[in-house]
Amino acid sequence: MIDRKNPPASKAIEKVDFIKVKKHQLSNHIPVFVVNAGEQELVRIEFIFGNVNWDAAKPLLASATNTMLNDGTSNLSGAQIAAQIDYYGAFFQTEYAYDHSSVTLFTLNKHLQSTLPLVKEILTASNFPQKELDNFINNQKQKLKVSLEKNDFLAKRKFNEVLFGDTLYGYTAEETDFDALQQEDLVKYFAQAYQPKNCTILVAGKVGDDVLYTLESLFGSWNSEYPFTPNAFDFKINEEKLYFKDRPNAIQSAIRIGIPSINRKHPDFPGLQVLNTLLGGYFGSRLMNNIREDKGYTYGIGSANASLQQSGYFVIASEVGADVCDATLTEIAKEINILKTDLVPDEELQLVKNYLMGSLLGSLENAFSHADKFKNLYFYGLDYDYYDRYITTIKNISAAELLNLANKYLDFDNFYKVIVGKK
Template identity: 60%
Template sequence: MLDRINPPAFKQIEEIEFIKAEKHELKNKIPVFVIDAGEQSLVRLEFIFQNSSWQLDKPIMPSITNSMISEGTHSLSSAEIASKIDYYGAFFQAEFSYDQSSLNLFSLNKYLPQTLPIIKEMLTGAIFPDKELNILLTNQKQKLKVGLEKNANLAKRAFTEAIFGDSLYGYSNQVEDYDHVKREDLLAYYKKVYHPLNCTIVISGKIEKSLLTLIDELFGGWTSENVHGDFEVNCLSSDQKLHYIEKPDALQSAIRIGIPFVNRKHPDFVGLQVLNTALGGYFGSRLMNNIREDKGYTYSIGSGIASLQKAGYFFIATEVGVDVTQQTLTEIEKEVNLLKTDLIEEDELDLIKNYLMGSLLGSLENAFSHAEKFKNIHFFGLGYDYYETYITTVKNITPERLRELANKYWDYSSFYKVIVGKK
């Protein structure tokens, strides 16, 4: 019989094992990192490129270039590309972030001889056809217009502009930007960024021995005379701390608060993640307990630390009724300051530690998630000892150390505060 009265005994997570990436190299020196695991004969191949040359007068060129790569090559139309990938039960995805652009292919091993050449076509022969480009620009423009109607989006845009200025990390796309996109600019950016000297390949899944040979045959002879130039991020934060956007008919105010912050490379980063979890990093956080559970001001509130390659930021985000906007700001300030004055109780800290350890363990469910953990360290110039430090720090950090970090990094008066709606 199951004992439905007494819960099962709690067991601490003592050790977490990572499937470490093995490094290989193609004939042309492209690094290939392999995470071999899984039961099914499925693999994900990621062709990752560092972004370059962000320009204020051509701000959306990197993202549009990445979106257009699958829209036609010298020998394949966009419809033919989609049809071939679908025929073999594969899936293609182009991803873009501030720091990187990638082309990702999910495919069964047995169909890689048919699906991988399509990726090669995109990387060596994309043509950015006018018809597809115009359709994409029209759709993206309409999507942006709809997004600009939402207070949460406006708050996020105003927040990043306030802390990072007119830089890669701070600029927000404008509707008129889509009217200035030119095909020749996309082609120039494509040639500058999507080449073997700027490429890293990450493969995860059940890896067959023939796969590396196939990749070397297809991509090992890929050459380019381009030399990739790293981009600079010159962030100039606003002198103004409060940014208010009036929405007379708003029923809710979107609030976003925070500051430029350290990223994953900083020695205090892991400790600050523990501190952030206490404040607003999980469902049992202080902000949730106060502003959602106790006051009933919002359905959701949270905080986080975003780690970018050349910067980082800490933020608190929520949407509340316009009639309780000021009260919410008061409660947020109170919770931040309490972590600077009072020690976290051991019971609360134990819960946070268990949550973080469980989250890390739960995030390692398959080869793809192990690949994500590898990318999190590799592109920051870190090794797997980062995770050893993470586990040790989470297990051993003290209330005194957390209070010390709160006093070192959190000065509420210096936080940027963005409100969209009504004060």
């Protein structure tokens, strides 16, 4: 008879292998980082630009410029660009995030010579036709109307706003902000943000010399220089901590509570990641165990310590039955308090350590994920030794150190608390 009661023997993860980027540079000094791995004949090429020239009076400029990048250039209409991208089975994505705006091409290598020139066209000659802008404004306003009916969306907006005010991290778009978008402003922002000096290229997949050669021939002589100011924010501290928005028909309430926190550059960050995992960072976390698996108040609850280039924040988010909203807040407070007063039992700590190591190993699935890990480092001025420190912290952190971190960073009374729905 086999023993089904006790787990089979298992091994701790000793080693995590990172595929480190190789650095190249185009003639015009654009840095190109390459992760060459994988069996599939394809590549992902990201062009990443820092967000610049923040102007709270024109909060949507950077995001609108980014989203409209495939809507037409001086030589090709949006329809022509789309037709060619699609014809070659490629995917073209624009992404606007807190610190960067990017343009990403996913393509089979055999079509690279046809698809990469389109990215050059987009990055050097986009002209934001008025007709496309009107269409964009209309469609985005409609989408916003739908989003504004979602409690979790409302809670997230409010939370960002109370933490980060009218900076890029905190602004909340209104319909009128869309109406205020002007073509000439987009053209100007495009020139200032999308230029070689503000560009980083990251290539992942099966990357042969031909890929680098094509990048050089297309982008190596790209020259344009406009003055720009990298974003730098002053965050004001909000005295008001509690925000409640009543939604009369809500059957669930969205909860989002948290506090500004450290980012990846801070030496405490890896330890705080361990603490966060314990509290709400994985399926077996204390918040999930208590509020979902024991009480059944919610479908899901989680926490995170998010890293931004100029800040960071700790957040707990959930959607819970309207009748148990207060009870949920009480339980969250209780769990945080326990982390501050009681040492984490050895068995639980060991579990979280093993889980985090497995999770790190599993997050390095393919060339794309190795490239993503590099992004976490590069834009924070960190090197791969960050992951050495991260792994060392996971393996060695003690219950006493976690208790100190909880007291240092999880000041529940000072948390901003946003609730949308019913209380």
